[in-house]
Amino acid sequence: MTDSILxxxxxxxxxxxxxxxxxxxxxFERRKVHAILGPNGAGKTTLINxxxxxxxxxxxxxxxxxxxxxxxxPEKTARIGIGRSYQKTNIFTQFTCLQxxxxxxxxxxxxxxxxFLPASRLRQVRMQAEKALESCGLTEKMNHAASSLSYGEQxxxxxxxxxxxxxxxxxxxxxxxxxxxxxxxxxxxxLRELAKERTLILIEHDMDAVFAVADTLTVMVNGAExxxxxxxxxxxxxxxxxxxxxHRDRTER
Amino acid sequence: MKKTPGPIMLFLLLCIGLLAIxxxxxxxxxxxxxxxxxILSIFTISLDLLIGFTGLISFGHAAxxxxxxxxxxxxxxxxxxxxxxxxxxxxxxxxxxxxxxVGWICIRTSGIYFIMLTLAxxxxxxxxxxxxxxxxxxxxxxxxxxxxxxxxAEELVDLGNEHHFYYFVxxxxxxxxxxxxxxxxxPFGYILVAIKANEQRVRALGYSTQxxxxxxxxxxxxxxGLAGFLEAxxxxxxxxxxxxxxxxxxxxxxxxxxxxGTLFGAVIGTFAVVFLQDLLPAITDHWQIIMGGIVIAIxxxxxxxxxxxxxxxxxxxxxxxxxxxxxxx
Numbered sequence: 001m002t003d004s005i006l007x008x009x010x011x012x013x014x015x016x017x018x019x020x021x022x023x024x025x026x027x028f029e030r031r032k033v034h035a036i037l038g039p040n041g042a043g044k045t046t047l048i049n050x051x052x053x054x055x056x057x058x059x060x061x062x063x064x065x066x067x068x069x070x071x072x073x074p075e076k077t078a079r080i081g082i083g084r085s086y087q088k089t090n091i092f093t094q095f096t097c098l099q100x101x102x103x104x105x106x107x108x109x110x111x112x113x114x115x116f117l118p119a120s121r122l123r124q125v126r127m128q129a130e131k132a133l134e135s136c137g138l139t140e141k142m143n144h145a146a147s148s149l150s151y152g153e154q155x156x157x158x159x160x161x162x163x164x165x166x167x168x169x170x171x172x173x174x175x176x177x178x179x180x181x182x183x184x185x186x187x188x189x190x191l192r193e194l195a196k197e198r199t200l201i202l203i204e205h206d207m208d209a210v211f212a213v214a215d216t217l218t219v220m221v222n223g224a225e226x227x228x229x230x231x232x233x234x235x236x237x238x239x240x241x242x243x244x245x246x247h248r249d250r251t252e253r
Numbered sequence: 254m255k256k257t258p259g260p261i262m263l264f265l266l267l268c269i270g271l272l273a274i275x276x277x278x279x280x281x282x283x284x285x286x287x288x289x290x291x292i293l294s295i296f297t298i299s300l301d302l303l304i305g306f307t308g309l310i311s312f313g314h315a316a317x318x319x320x321x322x323x324x325x326x327x328x329x330x331x332x333x334x335x336x337x338x339x340x341x342x343x344x345x346x347x348x349x350x351x352x353x354x355v356g357w358i359c360i361r362t363s364g365i366y367f368i369m370l371t372l373a374x375x376x377x378x379x380x381x382x383x384x385x386x387x388x389x390x391x392x393x394x395x396x397x398x399x400x401x402x403x404x405x406a407e408e409l410v411d412l413g414n415e416h417h418f419y420y421f422v423x424x425x426x427x428x429x430x431x432x433x434x435x436x437x438x439x440p441f442g443y444i445l446v447a448i449k450a451n452e453q454r455v456r457a458l459g460y461s462t463q464x465x466x467x468x469x470x471x472x473x474x475x476x477x478g479l480a481g482f483l484e485a486x487x488x489x490x491x492x493x494x495x496x497x498x499x500x501x502x503x504x505x506x507x508x509x510x511x512x513x514g515t516l517f518g519a520v521i522g523t524f525a526v527v528f529l530q531d532l533l534p535a536i537t538d539h540w541q542i543i544m545g546g547i548v549i550a551i552x553x554x555x556x557x558x559x560x561x562x563x564x565x566x567x568x569x570x571x572x573x574x575x576x577x578x579x580x581x582x
Contacts, residue, residue: 052457078459090457092450103447107459112440113468119440165458 005030005169005199006051006082011060013046013223020046022223024060028169033191033200035210037234038220039243044203045087047220048171051201052084053077064169079107083167085158087174087203093147097138097157100146101129104164132164133157135193137186152183159187169199176206188212211235219243257517258567265517272423276416284419290527291422292483295429297507297519299476302433304505305514306442307469308449309360312368312501313375316355317474319496321348321481323382326394326491337400337412344482345475352474353467360466363452375501383493393492400486412486422483426520429476433516436472445469510551512560521559 006028013021020043028034036044049055051062053074062070069077078084092100105128106112106119119125133139136156141149146157159175175191176184184206191213194200204210210217211231218228219240227237234240257265272291276284296318303309324344329335359370383391399412402421410417436442444465447455455462485491494500503526511522529547533540555562 074456075459075461078457084457090454092447094450103443103455104458106440106443109440112444112460114440115436116439118438119443
């Protein structure tokens with residue numbers, strides 16, 4: 001048996017008649033990069049929202065480190081070490097970059113219900129926030145307002161915020177979306193670096209990036225799992241070719 | 254999270270200084286009026302914690318002001334001597350409990366529903382006091398004596414003396430400002446400001462935002478109760494009007510005009526509105542129209558209120574200073 005960190009069991013999410021996620025049982029291995037592929041509307045973001053607690057499943061179970069977390073709230077999910085980044089940039093725009101990561105880093109306190117000493121004295125929190133910014137190449141922008149950053153930099157800040165809480169498992173929803181090629185390369189490098197110590201679950205449309213970093217791939221179609229396997233397996237799978245990659249090839253050539 | 258710039262800090266100290274010497278040079282009418290304004294300021298500062306820092310627009314904040322006042326009145330209306338410490342402790346715990354219960358329910362909603370719920374609770378309390386014969390009904394309650402502020406039988410301040418009361422309230426106002434500044438600089442305050450900016454993201458980072466909002470609501474309610482206590486002690490009289498939605502509405506106006514999210518802006522807004530209410534009727538009978546015009550003008554042209562204008566002025570002067578320094582090179 002492989003070392004699974006996160007596992008879903010017959011997980012489903014229905015919106016009215018739409019089965020956004022349908023009977024999905026996937027096991028995510030520790031310290032591996034597991035990418036989720038699929039055409040638009042396949043239910044990838046819904047899956048991430050279920051895993052992060054932002055949506056409650058219609059049926060099925062989620063287990064993290066053997067513990068059931070199916071009905072965890074987002075804050076509880078984050079506290080046990082599951083961090084996430086958003087497809088649509090979701091930052092505190094009027095804060096500086098450091099302040100953005102500060103809020104995340106402050107989760108290292110058992111509680112932030114502290115009323116007396118200034119937060120700025122918390123050296124450990126500052127160090128963790130700065131470390132998160134540094135790993136995303138934003139050290140120089142530390143004191144700039146997030147709203148003044150370029151789109152690509154805001155995407156990097158999105159990842160830095162996720163890292164600032166020190167998560168064990170990362171849920172990344174299209175981290176490369178809208179980035180220039182140079183920024184993309186930097187972030188792919190960062191993902192590789194992160195994968196050394198953490199587990200990554202990644203949604204991404206950039207195939208080159210996915211094939212470069214992923215250990216395992218799952219292809220989803222209409223909310224269901226079509227196939228799971230290594231990069232080689234998925235690349236050569238006729239079903240996947242037909243359902244997803246095939247379309248792509250035909251339209252591009 | 255933003256620091257108050259030096260010059261603005263200096264300006265505030267100057268204002269405190271002016272307030273401190275006013276009773277020595279000003280006349281008694283205005284000394285009493287300013288006492289009233291400073292009590293109201295304590296109330297509006299507490300509302301700014303909710304509106305300007307937590308993003309909770311309470312339309313029923315006057316309820317806690319009124320409950321604070323009624324606590325003093327109900328328990329001590331016939332007392333020959335009111336022990337200040339005991340009365341204050343009772344009032345603050347009572348309003349804290351009331352705001353905990355109201356907050357616990359209201360916090361489950363947001364946006365317009367939160368506004369409606371806080372308003373509904375305030376109206377409930379208003380009619381409770383308005384219609385209860387035991388608590389004075391619509392006539393209100395007179396309090397026959399002033400709280401006695403003594404330590405070990407030594408009277409520190411004579412609250413029956415208008416000048417003493419003035420300094421007593423000034424001290425409370427500065428203390429409340431400093432207390433909330435401290436809370437907002439602490440880890441708790443950082444989370445509040447983040448909740449106002451993007452609550453969903455704060456949850457996703459791992460905070461139970463409900464509890465932070467609730468604690469903020471209780472702190473604000475308790476301070477509003479303190480203001481009510483001071484008002485009741487000042488006038489020796491409470492009336493259900495303290496809890497009316499007019500009071501809540503005017504308090505929001507004061508915070509918005511003064512500048513949300515700065516604490517001191519609420520104080521400036523309170524002074525501005527009360528002075529306008531005092532001065533305008535002397536000019537014309539239709540002063541409410543002018544008042545409305547001023548409110549509209551400030552909201553349109555100074556979207557961050559008077560405090561926001563101070564910040565802009567400071568930024569502008571800084572820029573000019575820099576430009577001048579460049580030209581000198």
